[in-house]
Amino acid sequence: MIRKTTEIDAVLLELNKSVDAHYKWLVKMFRCVVSSDVTQPDIMGDNAHFVCQFGQWLNHQPVEGNEDASYLSKINTAHEKMHVLGKELLAAIVDNRSQAWHFDSFQDALLEFTSSVMDYKLYLLNIRSNIDILTGLPGRRMLDESFDQQLREAEPLNLYILLLDIDRFKYVNDTYGHLVGDVVLRNLASNLLAWTRHDEVAYRYGGEEFIILIRTKTDDQACRAGLRLCHLIGRKKIPYPDGELNITVTAGITRAQPGETLDVVIGRADRAMYEGKQTGRNRCMFMDEQQKITLIETNDQMTLRVRA
Structure with a gap:
């Protein structure tokens, strides 16, 4: 699941808060030991891991169809185990029946929890580092690293x-300035995020080039998806401080064959796009x-066709 940087930052904040919250939880456990008070619901309750604020946050994270599911599942399991063993340790201490294994088991659970949180943070930070700063889209490195899978x-x-390549983008920069050029790139990226469907993922590949990965059954369906996006781009006005701009793109599309490298597939798409540039621009090849x-x-009945 490709995220916006703001979404990643929000999750990272919750993960950092989770560690801080459980330091406080440990101190509260010490107080319970000193006072022999075993009535605290967030420590001794049957569902203490749900009462915990972090547990409530975990419970609201979408898992189905989420690429983060394995990380969240490990954190959830470790979090529950930590609370259960903490409860058992506290009860054993208060009843004066604690054994070395109570402490060892709780220590292992603590380390398992912090490790699972750290693994998820590193995963998210890696995604964040691969997001293009200007457009907020995943960048070339992320595509390079994930394409084979x-x-x-x-x-x-x-x-x-x-x-996709923006037509005459140099003219935009030369005529309106690079700041307006940046506005065009950011706006196009935002529109691609809005227009791509669940089986399509947009990347900024470099300069004024963008790549969309499309998962579908047939060449016909893929071509329809490409044409749809090209038409949407051409019809959308892009506002900038002094007015509005219209842009068009020329696109090349091709199917990746099993075992092919990204460079090979992009090479074909690039040759198709170049042919479109040479024969008039504002077209999908x-x-x-x-x-x-x-x-x-x-044609007029919206029946797809290809023309040599």
Whole structure:
């Protein structure tokens, strides 16, 4: 699940607060030992890990279809175990029946919890470091690192790469200035986030180039997705301080074959896009398995067709 930096930062904050909160929980346990008070619900209750504020936060995290699920599951298991063994240790101390294994088990549970939290934090920080600062989209490094796995996991669907390049972007920079150029890039990225569907992921690949990974069954469906995005971009006005701009993109799309590297697939998409640039811009081109390049277009009845 690709996140915005603000979402990642919010999760990291909760994880940091969770460690601080459980330091306080430990001190509270010491106080309970001194006072022999075993009535605290967040320590001695049957569901102390749910009463815990962090436990409530965990309980509200979406898991189904979430790439973070394995990390959250480990944290949840370790968190519950830590509370259960802490309760057992406290009860054993108060009843004057504590054994060395009570302390060892609780210590191991504490370390397991902090380790699971740290693993999740490192995972999120790695994602955050790979997000493009200007646009907020995942960047080239993230695509490079994840492509092989995404290609394998796409089955039984196919994986397609749609390479988009803003037409005459140099003219925008030269005419309106680089700050307006940055506005165009950020706006396009924001629109791509809004327009891409659950089986499509947008990346900023570099400069004015963006890549969309599309998971779908057929070439026809992939071409429809590419054409849809190109049309949406061309119809959307981009506001800037002195007015509005219209931009168009030229795109190349191709299917990734099993075992192919990212560079090979992008190479085909780039050649398809280059053909579109050479033949008029503002168009979406498809390269098939035989490396034949065709123009994707629709007729008045919105029936997809390709034209050599």
